[in-house]
Amino acid sequence: MQFDDKVPIYYQIKEYIYRQIITGKLAPGDKMPSVRQLAVDLTVNVNTIQRALSELTAENLIEPKRGKGNFVTATDQQISELKEQLINEHLQQLYKNLRELNVSDEEILNDLGRYIDKQRDDQK
Amino acid sequence: MQFDDKVPIYYQIKEYIYRQIITGKLAPGDKMPSVRQLAVDLTVNVNTIQRALSELTAENLIEPKRGKGNFVTATDQQISELKEQLINEHLQQLYKNLRELNVSDEEILNDLGRYIDKQRDDQK
DNA sequence: CCTAGTGTTATATGTTACTATTACACTATA
DNA sequence: TATAGTGTAATAGTAACATATAACACTAGG
Structure with a gap:
C-alpha cells in the first residue's frame, strides 16, 4: 500500500x-x-x-x-452512517477547495462531469 | 488561520x-x-x-x-496552468475517494449536486 | 503441557516538523 | 552614516510519528 x-x-x-x-x-x-x-x-x-x-x-x-x-x-446502521459521513466530508472538502480557487458552483459541477466522462474514456 | x-x-x-x-x-x-x-x-x-x-x-x-x-x-500563463492543475487534483481526489467507497459515477454527480444545493439553502 | 498464534505493552532510536532565538547580509532612507 | 526593514541561515529544544525489538497475556489445538 x-x-x-x-x-x-x-x-x-x-x-x-x-x-x-x-x-x-x-x-x-x-x-x-x-x-x-x-x-x-x-x-x-x-x-x-x-x-x-x-x-x-x-x-x-x-x-x-x-x-x-x-x-x-x-452494526449495519453504524456502517451506513459512517459511509454517509465520509461521503459528506469528501464532498465538503472538494467544494471548499474549489470555492477557495474562485470556481463557481456551476463550474464545479461541470468540471466534475467532464472529469468523470474523461475517466470513462480513459478506461477503454 | x-x-x-x-x-x-x-x-x-x-x-x-x-x-x-x-x-x-x-x-x-x-x-x-x-x-x-x-x-x-x-x-x-x-x-x-x-x-x-x-x-x-x-x-x-x-x-x-x-x-x-x-x-x-x-506569469499569467503559469498561474492559469497552476489553477487548472489544482482543480484537476482536487477532482481526482474526490473521485478516487468516493469510488473507493463504492459510490458510482452517477451517484457521485448526484451527491455533489445535492450538496451544492444544500449549501445554497444553508446560505439564506 | 507445550506450542503456535493471537493482542498488548514497553523501551530505545531515528526522522521530521515546528518553535525560539540569534546572527548575518543587503537595501532604502532619514 | 546610522537605522529600520528586508531575506537568510544556524543552533538548540520539543513533540509527534514510525521503527525495531522484546517481553508479556491469553487462546486453541496437538
Whole structure:
C-alpha cells in the first residue's frame, strides 16, 4: 500500500479499514487479519497498526479479543452512517477547495462531469 | 488561520499562497508581505514561512530579493496552468475517494449536486 | 503441557516538523 | 552614516510519528 507522506500512516490505515468495512470486505462479525499480518501486508510496524486499531476500537467499530484477534462489531446502521459521513466530508472538502480557487458552483459541477466522462474514456 | 493537524503547516501555507496567487490577491510583480509579517499573520514561526516560500521559489512562482522582499514572478500563463492543475487534483481526489467507497459515477454527480444545493439553502 | 498464534505493552532510536532565538547580509532612507 | 526593514541561515529544544525489538497475556489445538 502506498502512503501519502503528508498524512500520518496510522491515520491512512484507519481510513483503509473504514473502506474495508464500508465496502463489505469486512462484514459485521468478521475476524480481521492479525495485527502482525496487517503489519506485513501494509509494510508498517505492528505499533503503527495498533495505533490505528485502537482508534477504531474507541469508535466501537471493532473489538479486540486477546489470543483470538480483532473482530468487526459495527452494526449495519453504524456502517451506513459512517459511509454517509465520509461521503459528506469528501464532498465538503472538494467544494471548499474549489470555492477557495474562485470556481463557481456551476463550474464545479461541470468540471466534475467532464472529469468523470474523461475517466470513462480513459478506461477503454 | 486554522491548520489541519494531519498535514504539515508549511505545506498548508504553500497552498494558501497558491490560492492568493490564483485568485489574484497576489498578482504578477506584486511584493508579498515580509516573512516576519506573514509569520505574525499566520501565527507561525519565520522558519516555517521560509520553508513554504523556498518551495514556491523553487517552483518559480516567487522570487526573493535580499533587503527588499519576495515578489510574485509567476506569469499569467503559469498561474492559469497552476489553477487548472489544482482543480484537476482536487477532482481526482474526490473521485478516487468516493469510488473507493463504492459510490458510482452517477451517484457521485448526484451527491455533489445535492450538496451544492444544500449549501445554497444553508446560505439564506 | 507445550506450542503456535493471537493482542498488548514497553523501551530505545531515528526522522521530521515546528518553535525560539540569534546572527548575518543587503537595501532604502532619514 | 546610522537605522529600520528586508531575506537568510544556524543552533538548540520539543513533540509527534514510525521503527525495531522484546517481553508479556491469553487462546486453541496437538
